[in-house]
Every structure is written in C-alpha cells, then in structure tokens.
Amino acid sequence: MPSLYHETVKLSRKRAEGLKMAAMHAETLLDIAMMHSETLIVRARQGDQGAQGKLVQLWYKRIYNFGYKFFLDHDLAMEVSQKTFISMCRNLAGLQDIARFKSWLYKIAVNNCREEARKNKNSRSLSFDQVWNREAEESPAWEGSGQRLDNPERQLEQVELSDILQEALLELNEEQREVVIMKEYEGLKFREIAEVLNISENTVKSRMYYGLDGLRKILEKKNINKDTIGYEL
Amino acid sequence: MNYKPDEKDWMAYLYGELEGQEKEKIDRYLLEDAEARAEFEKFRRLRKMMSTVEDQEVIAPPIFIGDTRQRMLWSSPYFKTIVSIAASLLLIILVGRITGTRISVSNHEFRLSFGEEQAQPIRESAPPTQALTASEVQQMINASLNENNLAQQASWKETQAKLDVSIRRNLNASSARIDQLVRQAATASQDQIRQYVSTIQTENAQMVKDYFQLTSGEQKKYIEDLLVDFAQYMQQQHTNDLQVVQTQLNSLQQNTNIFKQETEQILTSIITTVGAPQESKEIKN
Numbered sequence: 001m002p003s004l005y006h007e008t009v010k011l012s013r014k015r016a017e018g019l020k021m022a023a024m025h026a027e028t029l030l031d032i033a034m035m036h037s038e039t040l041i042v043r044a045r046q047g048d049q050g051a052q053g054k055l056v057q058l059w060y061k062r063i064y065n066f067g068y069k070f071f072l073d074h075d076l077a078m079e080v081s082q083k084t085f086i087s088m089c090r091n092l093a094g095l096q097d098i099a100r101f102k103s104w105l106y107k108i109a110v111n112n113c114r115e116e117a118r119k120n121k122n123s124r125s126l127s128f129d130q131v132w133n134r135e136a137e138e139s140p141a142w143e144g145s146g147q148r149l150d151n152p153e154r155q156l157e158q159v160e161l162s163d164i165l166q167e168a169l170l171e172l173n174e175e176q177r178e179v180v181i182m183k184e185y186e187g188l189k190f191r192e193i194a195e196v197l198n199i200s201e202n203t204v205k206s207r208m209y210y211g212l213d214g215l216r217k218i219l220e221k222k223n224i225n226k227d228t229i230g231y232e233l
Numbered sequence: 234m235n236y237k238p239d240e241k242d243w244m245a246y247l248y249g250e251l252e253g254q255e256k257e258k259i260d261r262y263l264l265e266d267a268e269a270r271a272e273f274e275k276f277r278r279l280r281k282m283m284s285t286v287e288d289q290e291v292i293a294p295p296i297f298i299g300d301t302r303q304r305m306l307w308s309s310p311y312f313k314t315i316v317s318i319a320a321s322l323l324l325i326i327l328v329g330r331i332t333g334t335r336i337s338v339s340n341h342e343f344r345l346s347f348g349e350e351q352a353q354p355i356r357e358s359a360p361p362t363q364a365l366t367a368s369e370v371q372q373m374i375n376a377s378l379n380e381n382n383l384a385q386q387a388s389w390k391e392t393q394a395k396l397d398v399s400i401r402r403n404l405n406a407s408s409a410r411i412d413q414l415v416r417q418a419a420t421a422s423q424d425q426i427r428q429y430v431s432t433i434q435t436e437n438a439q440m441v442k443d444y445f446q447l448t449s450g451e452q453k454k455y456i457e458d459l460l461v462d463f464a465q466y467m468q469q470q471h472t473n474d475l476q477v478v479q480t481q482l483n484s485l486q487q488n489t490n491i492f493k494q495e496t497e498q499i500l501t502s503i504i505t506t507v508g509a510p511q512e513s514k515e516i517k518n
Contacts, residue, residue, distance in 0.1 A: 053295075053296075056293055056296055057293050060291065060293030061288065061290075061291055061293070064289065064291045065288045065289055065291075068289050069286070074289075077289075077291075078291075078294075081291075082294070082296065085296050086296060089296065158285050161282065161285050162285050162286045162287065165282065165283055165285065165286050166286055183248065184280070184283055185283075185286070185288075189250060190244070190245065190248070190250060202241050205240065205241035205244040205245060206240055206241060208244045209240035209241070209243060209244050210240075212244075212276060212279060212280075215279060215283075216275060216276075216279050219279070219282070224282075226278060
C-alpha cells in the first residue's frame with residue numbers, strides 16, 4: 001500500500017511539473033511574441049483591425065492580471081482591460097516611438113485603474129478586516145502540518161499563500177501597489193515604470209523598497225514567515 | 234569602509250538591474266556585513282514568496298472599436314447643434330421676408346405688422362377757435378336746452394292729438410263690426426243646431442237597427458250551435474248507455490256460464506263421492 005501511495009504522489013508531482021513546464025514554455029512563447037510585435041504594432045497603428053485584434057490577444061492577459069492584482073476583483077480587472085484596449089486601438093496612431101509601446105500601454109492601464117479605484121472608492125468600502133478570517137490568520141492551516149512534502153497538500157498551501165499575498169498587496173497604498181505589481185509581476189524595468197508613471201527612476205525604486213518593506217510587515221503581522229509556511233522558499 | 238547602499242541601490246541589486254562597479258560594491262558590502270546580508274535575505278525570500286502568486290487565466294473578449302477617429306466635422310454633435318440653430322434662424326428670416334413681418338418698438342409701443350406699412354392719415358388739427366367764457370358757454374347750453382324742450386313739447390302735443398283721433402275712429406269702426414258679427418253668429422247657430430240634432434237622430438236610429446240585426450243573427454247562430462251540441466251530447470250519452478247495458482249483459486252471461494260450470498263440477502264430485510263407498514263395500518264383501 002505505501003508503494004502505491006508513493007507511486008500516486010510521484011505521478012501527480014510529474015504531472016504538476018509537466019503542466020508547470022508547459023505553462024512556462026507557453027509564457028516564454030507569449031513573451032517572445034510580445035517582444036517581437038513591432039510589425040504588428042506598425043500595422044495596428046496604420047489602422048489594420050486584424051493587427052489590433054492580435055495585439056489585444058497578445059497583451060490582454062498581462063493587462064487583465066495587472067488589473068486583477070491591483071483590485072483583486074475579476075469584474076474590475078475586466079473593465080480596466082476593456083477600457084485599456086479600446087483606448088489603445090483609438091490612440092495607437094498617436095504613438096510616436098514603437099519601442100515604448102509597452103510602457104505606453106501600461107500607462108493607459110494605470111490611468112484606468114486609478115479612475116476605477118476613484119469611482120469605486122465609496123461603493124467598495126468593505127475592508128479586509130471584515131472579510132479576513134481572524135482565526136485562520138492567527139493559526140494558518142499549514143502551521144500544525146507534520147507532513148511537509150511536495151504533495152497536493154503543499155500545493156493547497158501555496159494557493160492559500162498566494163491568496164494571502166494578493167490580499168496583502170491590496171493593503172499597500174496605490175502608488176506602492178502599482179509599482180510592486182509592475183516590477184514583480186509584469187517584469188517592467190525601473191526605467192519603464194518611471195516612464196509609465198511619469199516620475200523619476202529613483203522615486204520608482206524608493207516606492208518599490210517601501211512597498212516590499214510594507215508587504216513584509218503585513219505578512220509578519222499575519223504571522224507568515226519561513227517557519228510558518230514550513231518549507232524553504 | 235564607509236559605503237552603505239541606499240534603498241534605491243538595494244532595489245536595483247535585488248532585481249538585477251545593477252551592473253559593473255555598483256554591483257561589485259554591494260557584493261562586497263554583503264560579504265562583509267552579516268546584518269545587511271540577513272536584511273537582503275528577507276527581501277529575497279519575500280520575492281520568492283511573491284512568486285507563488287500565479288497569473289489568472291483569462292480569454293480576451295472581442296473588442297469592437299467604432300471608427301470614431303474618422304468622424305467628420307459635420308457628424309460631430311456640436312456642429313449639428315450649431316447648424317440646426319443656424320437653419321432655424323434662416324427659416325425665421327425667410328418667413329419674415331415672405332410675410333413682410335415688421336417689428337418695431339417706439340414710444341412705449343411694440344408693433345408687429347405684416348405686409349407693407351400704410352401711411353397713416355395725418356389728422357388735421359382743428360382751426361383755432363376763439364376762447365369762450367364759462368358764462369357764455371352756460372348761456373349757450375341753456376338756450377339750446379330751452380329750444381330743445383319747446384320743440385319736444387310741440388311734437389308731443391301734435392302726436393297726442395293724432396293718437397286721440399285715431400283711437401276714436403278705430404273704436405267706432407270696430408264696435409259696428411262686432412255687433413254685426415254677433416248677429417250673424419246667433420242666426421247661424423239655430424240652423425246648425427237643428428241640423429246637428431236631426432243628424433244625431435238618424436245616426437242613432439241606424440245604430441240601433443244595426444245592433445238589433447247583429448244581435449238577432451248572433452243569437453240565432455248561438456242557439457243553432459247549442460242545439461247541435463246538445464244533440465251530439467244526447468247521441469253520445471245514448472251510445473254510452475247501450476255500451477254499459479251490453480257490457481252488463483256480457484258479464485251476466487259469463488257469470489251464468491261460470492255458475493253452470495261450477496254446478497257441473499259440484500255435481501260430478503258429489504256423484505263420485507257417493508259412488509266410491511258403495512264400491513269399497515262391494516270389494517269388502
């Protein structure tokens with residue numbers, strides 16, 4: 001029986017790894033396509049609706065995820081993505097430097113996020129203190145777990161950790177949050193973020209530093225550290 | 234060593250955006266300072282922890298963009314508004330021109346007119362009169378009133394006289410005519426009454442005659458009907474009586490037959506009873 005259990009665990013691990021590799025591979029291809037989309041941008045700028053559609057397909061996931069991490073809300077992320085790409089198609093002709101397409105697109109997305117946040121400031125007054133499960137916060141599910149192996153239980157822990165991190169992100173102020181998301185999850189360079197936000201590179205780095213520091217404090221407050229998550233990151 | 238990296242350097246180093254001497258400086262600093270190394274390690278661990286957040290999968294929906302960039306000037310709402318106002322004004326001006334509308338405001342007067350303006354006749358001013366005093370005017374009025382009164386009195390008297398003459402003449406004429414009419418009416422009524430009475434008498438006699446004729450005819454018919462009905466009744470009664478008698482006779486005959494049969498049976502049974510003991514006696518014997 002134990003051998004069967006180990007076989008199952010091995011299989012599930014292999015499958016997970018395979019999926020992860022496939023995802024990484026797909027993301028790499030997508031990244032390559034995004035990096036080499038100059039021709040597409042030129043055609044889209046000339047009003048080619050097919051090229052515009054392809055650009056939307058290429059960048060939609062990135063902008064949606066940026067919006068999702070900014071709001072932790074699917075509907076708002078969709079709203080921001082739609083507005084961003086409508087604005088992109090309408091104003092692409094005005095883009096002077098194709099090399100700055102990425103920062104230009106994120107600038108539109110950031111502006112839309114800020115606008116949505118302003119609109120939803122009053123309507124969405126539910127704080128995390130209200131939705132946070134205090135009991136779970138004080139004693140995370142994995143704290144008492146004796147078996148700390150790379151298994152489905154660990155995957156569940158990672159999902160929970162991911163949720164906690166996203167909620168922690170939402171506790172940062174808007175300026176730090178947008179910088180942290182753009183740097184950590186969207187992979188923009190500090191120079192590009194500075195272009196997006198129209199601020200100096202040093203200010204971006206400073207916001208990033210305080211953003212990460214803030215996140216660390218929030219996680220410490222929630223008792224999330226190397227010991228509680230139970231494995232070396 | 235006085236070098237101490239600031240927050241910007243830490244971030245650039247953490248995300249691999251530091252090169253050359255700056256990177257080496259921080260490498261060295263980390264090697265030498267354990268506290269800084271521990272601090273940096275916290276950031277590095279946090280980054281690893283943050284990498285557990287994976288992207289959400291999403292399918293890009295179709296985005297339809299209206300061709301708003303190529304919107305012409307005349308299709309913009311402002312242009313449409315301005316053009317509609319201009320068209321309305323032009324229409325008003327044209328209508329005004331066709332109907333010859335004139336609007337003028339002068340001397341506290343608003344005037345709206347259509348068509349050609351007609352020159353108003355200028356009233357000639359009355360010739361200057363000599364000034365009269367109040368007493369003269371009063372005398373003139375009094376004199377005028379007196380004249381007027383006298384004239385009216387004369388006309389009233391004349392009218393009164395005419396009316397009197399006319400009434401008398403009419404009265405005489407009408408009384409004579411009324412007397413004549415009354416006389417005619419009296420003579421005419423006696424003849425008419427006589428004629429009327431004789432007519433009524435004739436009508437009455439005729440009516441009574443007709444009544445009796447009609448009544449006698451109806452009575453005759455009624456009696457005839459009555460007699461016929463009575464005869465039929467008597468016939469029916471007679472037939473019924475005959476049927477009753479016949480039925481009773483039949484019944485009597487049947488009873489007689491039955492009695493006869495019973496009698497025969499009784500006689501037969503008596504004979505058989507009387508004969509039987511004799512036969513038994515004979516057998517015994």
